[in-house]
Amino acid sequence: MSKPIYVLSGPNLNLLGAREPEIYGHQTLEDVQRLCEARASALGREIVFRQSNHEGELIDWIQEAREKAAAIVINPAGYGHTSVAILDALKMVGIPVIECHLSNPAAREAFRHQTYVSLAATGVVSGFGAASYELAVEAAAGLTRPAAK
Numbered sequence: 180m181s182k183p184i185y186v187l188s189g190p191n192l193n194l195l196g197a198r199e200p201e202i203y204g205h206q207t208l209e210d211v212q213r214l215c216e217a218r219a220s221a222l223g224r225e226i227v228f229r230q231s232n233h234e235g236e237l238i239d240w241i242q243e244a245r246e247k248a249a250a251i252v253i254n255p256a257g258y259g260h261t262s263v264a265i266l267d268a269l270k271m272v273g274i275p276v277i278e279c280h281l282s283n284p285a286a287r288e289a290f291r292h293q294t295y296v297s298l299a300a301t302g303v304v305s306g307f308g309a310a311s312y313e314l315a316v317e318a319a320a321g322l323t324r325p326a327a328k
């Protein structure tokens with residue numbers, strides 16, 4: 180089996196489904212995890228799915244992914260708009276980085292239009308609710324498909 184795809188979620192996403200369903204949908208982060216696991220499994224891949232409210236913990240996991248992961252899918256949540264430290268960590272990973280968002284930040288308030296993470300991302304998936312994560316896992320799997328024997 181190839182290395183897993185790390186799927187990382189940032190602050191407050193542990194509360195997904197509990198508020199603003201008109202923006203973020205009704206699904207919980209556990210629902211999102213199940214969708215990602217099913218999509219990865221259908222593609223013959225494994226994921227490591229984690230969420231943290233702490234910038235440093237996310238950075239520790241990004242650094243861990245340098246050795247242990249084939250690719251990173253990350254929804255940095257609010258940190259995407261603020262964290263140069265997460266950008267710096269992502270720039271050092273040397274594996275594909277797919278940024279994903281449940282909503283489409285480009286269609287929302289001006290302060291959401293820029294994300295630092297995009298500067299290190301191979302690509303971005305936004306605006307499809309929980310399906311953004313599934314599509315991002317699929318993109319990550321496609322970019323890191325193990326060579327056929």
Ligand code: CA2
Pocket residue numbers: 190191192193194195196197198199203254255256257279280281282283284291
């Ligand atoms: O659309 C996204 O996925 C975001 O990354 C979500 C962030 C927001 O700051 C970004 O601009 C776009 C906010 C996450 C808040 O977490 C929630 C918690 C409970 C219910 C809904 C969202």
